Amino acid sequence: MTHTSTVHLSGNELSAFALTLITSRQNILPKRLAAPGPSEDQVRDMFCAAAAAPDHGEIRPWRFVLVPENKRTLLADVFAQALIERDASATSEQVEQAREKAFRAPFLALAIARLGPCEPEIDPLERMVSLGAAIQNFLLCAHSMAFGSSLTSGQAMRSPAIRRLFQLADGEQAVCCINVGTVIKRKPARLHPAVSTFVSRL
Ligand SMILES: Cc1cc2nc3c(=O)[nH]c(=O)nc-3n(C[C@H](O)[C@H](O)[C@H](O)COP(=O)(O)O)c2cc1C
Numbered sequence: 751m752t753h754t755s756t757v758h759l760s761g762n763e764l765s766a767f768a769l770t771l772i773t774s775r776q777n778i779l780p781k782r783l784a785a786p787g788p789s790e791d792q793v794r795d796m797f798c799a800a801a802a803a804p805d806h807g808e809i810r811p812w813r814f815v816l817v818p819e820n821k822r823t824l825l826a827d828v829f830a831q832a833l834i835e836r837d838a839s840a841t842s843e844q845v846e847q848a849r850e851k852a853f854r855a856p857f858l859a860l861a862i863a864r865l866g867p868c869e870p871e872i873d874p875l876e877r878m879v880s881l882g883a884a885i886q887n888f889l890l891c892a893h894s895m896a897f898g899s900s901l902t903s904g905q906a907m908r909s910p911a912i913r914r915l916f917q918l919a920d921g922e923q924a925v926c927c928i929n930v931g932t933v934i935k936r937k938p939a940r941l942h943p944a945v946s947t948f949v950s951r952l
Contacts, residue, residue, distance in 0.1 A: 783931030787856025855929030865922020
């Protein structure tokens with residue numbers, strides 16, 4: 751890790767800090783994310799956070815591919831191809847809109863689930879939980895550095911074009927793009943579901 755200062759918090763302060771950090775994260779659409787994006791060191795820290803995700807069997811059932819700004823055209827081509835593959839009648843304006851999504855956030859990475867054979871064999875559902883946790887750790891780390899972030903997915907994730915560009919192996923699946931940048935404009939935070947709506951007692 752590259753943090754230069756150490757903050758000493760009491761147990762209560764630490765838990766209050768963690769809860770505030772976690773509950774104040776929000777999805778900031780890529781069109782609301784501008785430069786500057788995170789530095790290389792900051793990105794490394796975000797991936798260190800991702801690497802701390804729970805991982806049954808320690809198989810690391812996920813990987814990430816950075817898409818630097820000089821490679822965004824290739825991703826834009828994938829988004830355009832994916833749209834045309836599923837809707838041959840898409841207008842040129844729609845294709846342009848699809849392409850544009852590749853250029854918005856200063857930082858963009860593709861999250862990939864590794865769902866093929868592995869040793870020990872771990873259920874794909876559990877592997878997806880691990881990927882979700884890795885992504886969440888990444889997002890929270892970005893949020894702690896005052897960056898905005900979002901996840902974007904859609905049908906393009908299942909397209910042959912994305913498999914070709916990212917050289918996905920059998921069993922690998924593109925899940926979503928992670929976008930990070932400086933927040934231009936924030937929406938009001940959403941209301942989170944009340945605990946009583948999703949927790950019960952046996
Ligand atoms: C795997 C995954 C993919 C997502 N893809 C999209 C997307 O394509 N477009 C979008 O607007 N939000 C996407 N989201 C973000 C959710 O819409 C967002 O998390 C949700 O609205 C809750 O808002 P919050 O994150 O601000 O709490 C995705 C979230 C996940 C977990």
